Amino acid sequence: xxxxxxxxxxxxxxxxxxxxxxxxxxxxxxxxxxxxxxxxxxxxxxxxxxxxxxxxxxxxxxxxxxxxxxxxxxxxxxxxxxxxxxxxxxxxxxxxxxxxxxxxxxxxxxxxxxxxxxxxxxxxxxxxxxxxxxxxxxxxxxxxxxxxxxxxxxxxxxxxxxxxxxxxxxxxxxxxxxxxxxxxxxxxxxxxxxxxxxxxxxxxxxxxxxxxxxxxxxxxxxx
Numbered sequence: 523x524x525x526x527x528x529x530x531x532x533x534x535x536x537x538x539x540x541x542x543x544x545x546x547x548x549x550x551x552x553x554x555x556x557x558x559x560x561x562x563x564x565x566x567x568x569x570x571x572x573x574x575x576x577x578x579x580x581x582x583x584x585x586x587x588x589x590x591x592x593x594x595x596x597x598x599x600x601x602x603x604x605x606x607x608x609x610x611x612x613x614x615x616x617x618x619x620x621x622x623x624x625x626x627x628x629x630x631x632x633x634x635x636x637x638x639x640x641x642x643x644x645x646x647x648x649x650x651x652x653x654x655x656x657x658x659x660x661x662x663x664x665x666x667x668x669x670x671x672x673x674x675x676x677x678x679x680x681x682x683x684x685x686x687x688x689x690x691x692x693x694x695x696x697x698x699x700x701x702x703x704x705x706x707x708x709x710x711x712x713x714x715x716x717x718x719x720x721x722x723x724x725x726x727x728x729x730x731x732x733x734x735x736x737x738x739x740x741x742x743x744x745x
Contacts, residue, residue, distance in 0.1 A: 528711040528719065529704045532655065533662070535723045536730040540663060543734065544670050548741040552688065553671040555681045562684070563618055565740035567628045570611045572736075575638035576660065577603040582645035583653045592650060595706050599657075602699065610690045617683075633739040637732040644725055651710040655722040658703060659729035665700055668692035 533540075543549055548565070551557025580603065583596030615625055630638075641656045668691035671678045678688045690696065711722065738744070 526704055526708055528714070528722065529658070529707055531719065532658065532723055532726040536659070536727050539727070539730045539734055540666060543663060543667055543737065546734075546737045546741070548737045549667055549671070552684045553675045553678055555678070555684055557684065559618075559683070561740060561743060562614075563620075564743045566611055566614050566618070567620070567625055568631055568634050568736075568740065570608065570615070570625050571628060571630045572634055572638060573603055573608055573611070575642060576657065579641045579645045579653060579657055582642075583650050586645075586650050586653065592706065592710070595702065596650075596653075599699075599703075610687065613686065629745065631739050631745045633732075633735045633744065637729075637736060640728065640732065651707065651714070651718075651722060652725055654703065654707045654710060655725040656729055658707060659726055659733055661700055661703055663730065663733055664691040665697055668696075 548557065548561065551561070577600050580596050580599045584593050584600070587593040587596060611625075612622065615622070644656045645653050668688050671688050672692045679685050679692065681688070711719065714722075
């Protein structure tokens with residue numbers, strides 16, 4: 523069994539925040555299929571913009587890394603985000619009649635700007651492990667939410683509109699990518715002091731709070 527001590531510490535520190543995701547009306551709306559399409563459209567476009575900055579945070583991991591294999595992992599995720607995860611968004615955009623050119627002219631909300639500015643500041647000022655703490659909350663929480671939806675709403679994956687979103691984040695492939703990320707976190711934090719681990723925890727909890735704000739923003743369509 524792999525030792526995911528650092529990751530488990532981060533998850534434990536943010537447990538109450540993550541439990542709140544599951545009762546959020548936006549997440550509940552995806553789960554039972556009742557979410558208004560206009561709300562999802564707003565979320566989709568904001569998340570599309572978010573992913574560009576998210577990829578830049580991973581790119582900083584390439585710059586900050588000293589080990590070639592760590593560099594390769596960070597680089598692979600830049601490609602995975604821009605060419606993989608964004609394809610889910612592009613698929614929905616096509617269904618909603620939104621071109622990539624139109625999406626790229628959308629103004630990011632204040633919550634979106636604040637979240638991405640925080641992550642990019644961590645990436646600019648700190649090291650690879652701190653970068654991992656900043657990106658993990660988003661990556662792992664989407665799996666957490668999607669798997670909870672599948673477990674509690676068995677028909678959610680079959681929903682004609684939201685099923686694709688649920689399937690994507692509940693998939694074995696997405697989970698495998700997250701295992702790769704948590705393995706990297708454990709590698710980077712081997713031998714970390716209590717003070718260093720607390721810094722990682724603070725970053726992860728902050729980003730978990732930003733995730734909650736992102737769901738609020740989506741539900742309220744707040745700019």
